[in-house]
Amino acid sequence: METTVSPADLEGTKAEMAAAMADRDEQVKKIWMLSREYGELAGAGGVKDVVYQLAEALARWNGRSIHVVLPLYGFIDAGEHGFEPLPDPFCSGRNLRLQIEMSQPDLFVLEEVRYYYITINKVHLYFVDSERYRQKTDVYTYSEMDENRVPWQRKATGHHDYFAMNLLLQKAALELMIVLGEKPDVIHCHDGHTAILPALIRENAGYKSYFRETGCLVTIHNAGYGYHQEVFDLPYAVSITGLPQHVIDNNQLDQKFDPLLVAGQYAVVNTVSENYARELQETESDRLTGGLGHELLQRNVILEGVTNGIEPDLFTAAAIAGDDRSMLFYPGNSEDSLAGKKRCKESLLELLGQRSSFPGVRCFGSIEKNARNPLFTFIGRLSEQKGVDILMEVLEVLLARNPHVQVLVLGTGGSDIDAGLMQLAEADGVRGRMCFLQGYSPEMANRVFAAGDFFVVPSRYEPCGLTDFIAQLFGNIPVVHHVGGLVKVIDGVTGLAYPGDTPDDLLEALERALVVYGDAELKRKIQLQAVQEIERNYTWARVMRKYLDLYKKARSSQLCI
Known part of the structure; x- marks a missing residue:
């Protein structure tokens, strides 16, 4: 009735x-x-x-x-x-x-x-x-x-x-x-x-x-x-x-x-x-x-x-664009082609190529300026809780299998993990495809969020997670271990998620991401849906x-x- x-x-x-x-x-x-x-x-x-x-x-x-x-x-x-x-x-x-x-x-x-x-x-x-x-x-x-x-x-x-x-x-x-x-x-x-x-x-x-x-x-x-x-x-x-x-x-x-x-x-x-x-x-x-x-x-x-x-207005390309309006973009606008995001990626790769200095950050390794290649990013505390030890192991395999993949890591933590990332970024087989930015700078973090294609969150446990939200607002698709608060990332809809906690599980998820990267329509759909989900359910209001x-x-x- x-x-x-x-x-x-x-x-x-x-x-x-x-x-x-x-x-x-x-x-x-x-x-x-x-x-x-x-x-x-x-x-x-x-x-x-x-x-x-x-x-x-x-x-x-x-x-x-x-x-x-x-x-x-x-x-x-x-x-x-x-x-x-x-x-x-x-x-x-x-x-x-x-x-x-x-x-x-x-x-x-x-x-x-x-x-x-x-x-x-x-x-x-x-x-x-x-x-x-x-x-x-x-x-x-x-x-x-x-x-x-x-x-x-x-x-x-x-x-x-x-x-x-x-x-x-x-x-x-x-x-x-x-x-x-x-x-x-x-x-x-x-x-x-x-x-x-x-x-x-x-x-x-x-x-x-x-x-x-x-x-x-x-x-x-x-x-x-x-x-x-x-x-x-x-x-x-x-x-x-x-x-x-x-x-x-x-x-x-x-x-x-x-x-x-x-x-x-x-x-x-x-x-x-x-x-x-x-x-x-x-x-x-x-x-x-x-x-x-x-x-x-x-x-x-x-x-x-x-x-x-999260407050979406606080995480936009305006924070890094300055007077360069060509870097502006918003993934939540279905009419936006995200040309500005590509420009952000080119700008960061250019800065890294020039070895430009940022307060509080030291650069190890290098990345060639090729914005067509998929860029995997990580920002956070370099600890076992954040799964960085697993990430290092997987990145070595991912980079060996996929010569077009690029990786950018920003953070600091224990000396052993820092040393391992320095060694990986400067290894012969990786040279030109990975940068480890040791330290932290809010400006550099925003640049990495804006430039990245995929944002990796391999945490062993994660009470909530905010970086996945921030990444989504910058059109950087999260790839997350589906635990704790990271279950808010809907697999295949607002990002990619994997249930296990082994290097093989993470590697499989990153290789799925490469498939998404090759499908421009699917990639754009996930970027759009991620922002819509935030606006619908997760604003502070x-x-x-x-x-x-x-x-x-x-x-x-x-x-x-």
Whole structure:
């Protein structure tokens, strides 16, 4: 039986939707976020993009008050970015300075912090300035500069005081909220670096009453080994956090106090894709996290999943074209022949041929200027988690079998993988067909995204993945291992996907890509469909609504305690 919808019914439905949105928004107006990364200010991975884009998306809608707190690292000049010292609201003519308790066993310790502030695109940003942060020349690890200065601070190893860095940020943010008289509806904590905060405001007497009506959401961007920010020294954990002994004792994973585990007791917890949440709690993939997902499940903590969004306007050829309009293109426009993309490819190959220098990037190997050849690209951290060891093995075979294939790798990581890529790029049989760009530069990354025909993501596990989105927006077809958040790539529709985790599986997928490259109509169809899928389901305007639901859940659950 055919049904019809009357204008009155339609108006009623619209009214109900508007009322539902209003109800959701009414409960969540004041949102504070804590993160170790944010946009171009400080970044080491995809967290910087998620926090920045989500904050700005939230700030654009319905008059919300969005605040983000992050450390002022030694590589950041606050003044150059327009930040100003935050005035003390109680002492006219003086900038705000606070003493934060950071005690150790049998030793009472106070650390002084100051704050810098700016509003950008309606987002209120705060830097926490301390001697501890000023000593750091990278976000999470020691840099080459550090190693040259202090030999034991080996490049790419984590900061020895990581736990104190994290606690200082969380305590300094809470003290800032109190001084400013801010009582957030929700505090959104990003990753293990800020995941102890929910326990602090529920268990520490100094915060308990003030934040009585504040809910907490903890987003796990990566639950793998090395990302939990756990600590083995339990007496130290008790002293520096100020948490009761029983909280430390009851939230250990592998005999270490685990911030992500304790978060489940005091906050709503989500991961950055629905499938990653499922993998952590329903599959053997959780072994890669030390069993975090299953331990949370045993405690009746169900991980929520929200696949990250992306802001398409931030990833266009305009970022690299400058005054050269011939480089402009948009894969989501069916009328665009992508001549601009070809021009971007020619431009990058020309720059590489001239050995042009880019800040933060060293070039090994070479690529001939032949834009007709298929160009495979990779951008990311050079680690086993990202599957780069498998990629190296496969590239050697792919290049040997296909003399017309070109390869471009941009990234840095462990010295062994870096050395292997240098050796491969400069091998006799590969010369002229592969470049390894060691390091990272945002401009170079955009150029590689725009120039590439295929973007390889061979990760062993991937909580969400943003580079596949970015590649699609540049018409660079992703070839992904179908795990975690990478399942959003639809095989043969918005990219190419392979289920296995062996070199043979990846090689087969790359050879399928060569077949697609030879079919111009199919290639263009995949490029178009990929952008349409993003615009339909993955813009931040859409994904933001899912976070609003989690914020509402976090606040409601707190009010019901």
